[in-house]
Amino acid sequence: MLNGVGATLTAVAGVVLLAEKFTEGAWLLLLIIPALVTLFFRIENYYAEVARRLRLRRIPPRPRSAPESKDLVVVPVVTMSEVTYRAVQAALRMRGEIVAVAADIDPATTRKLSAQWKEWDPGIPLAVLPCPHRSLVSTLVGYVRKQTEAGLGVTVLLAHVEARHWWQRPLHNPRGPVLTAALRARTDAVIATLAVRLA
Numbered sequence: 191m192l193n194g195v196g197a198t199l200t201a202v203a204g205v206v207l208l209a210e211k212f213t214e215g216a217w218l219l220l221l222i223i224p225a226l227v228t229l230f231f232r233i234e235n236y237y238a239e240v241a242r243r244l245r246l247r248r249i250p251p252r253p254r255s256a257p258e259s260k261d262l263v264v265v266p267v268v269t270m271s272e273v274t275y276r277a278v279q280a281a282l283r284m285r286g287e288i289v290a291v292a293a294d295i296d297p298a299t300t301r302k303l304s305a306q307w308k309e310w311d312p313g314i315p316l317a318v319l320p321c322p323h324r325s326l327v328s329t330l331v332g333y334v335r336k337q338t339e340a341g342l343g344v345t346v347l348l349a350h351v352e353a354r355h356w357w358q359r360p361l362h363n364p365r366g367p368v369l370t371a372a373l374r375a376r377t378d379a380v381i382a383t384l385a386v387r388l389a
Contacts, residue, residue, distance in 0.1 A: 261286025262342045264379075265349075266330055266369075267316065268292070269299075270306045273386050277349035278312050280384050284345065288314045293321040293329040326365060327372050334377045344379040352385040 208216050241247075263281045267274055267290045281288045290307070294300045300318055307316040321329045330346075337344045348370060351362040373381050 260342050262337055262344050263288045264330075264334060264337070264344060264346045265290045265314075266292075266326075266346070267303070267307075268326075269303060270310065273349045273351060276386050277347055277384055278314065280349075281314070281347050284347070284382075286343070286345070290314055290316045291330065291333060292316060292318050293326045294318050295321050295324050295326065327369050330369065331372050331376050334373060334379050338378045344377070345382055346373055346379050347382045347384060349384040349386055352387045354388055 208219060210216075263284050263286050265277050265281050265288065267277075278288075278290065290312075292300060292303055304316060304318060319329050319333055323329075334344055334346060348366065350366045353359050353362055370381055370383070373379060
């Protein structure tokens with residue numbers, strides 16, 4: 191009863207204030223308050239829908255292993271470096287077939303990379319992907335989608351340089367975040383990242 195009386199008095203005071211100050215800008219409240227109520231209502235509905243889809247607070251079905259599925263670890267390679275070495279070393283500790291991939295953006299650079307890879311001989315193949323549009327992102331996304339559509343469980347291992355200072359980070363890996371976002375949005379692959387810290 192006290193809450194009801196308080197709400198009634200507050201509503202009366204609000205109407206009086208709105209009428210007295212209407213021409214001085216109080217009319218904005220007629221737009222702002224319904225807009226905020228609608229916004230909060232939509233947000234609450236969104237969270238309720240997400241909770242329903244993710245089955246929050248409910249026991250999920252028992253996971254089933256798929257022994258017939260094959261696993262593939264994809265390691266994108268741009269050039270020979272310590273980053274490439276660390277990525278291959280990490281991939282060798284993962285389960286599944288491993289393949290390093292390079293996009294053939296510049297044929298001369300690709301030939302040099304292939305020769306160095308052959309000389310290094312890390313024990314995993316280097317697949318050179320045709321790149322007619324000269325786009326590493328679309329080439330890698332297309333390759334990964336093709337593998338997942340063939341029934342393979344694909345993990346893409348993306349190695350990146352982690353600078354010592356925050357102001358140095360924009361100077362490295364300009365394509366890294368774009369590639370990660372594209373793979374997550376357009377493929378069903380697992381995206382693993384490996385930070386190579388500069389000492």
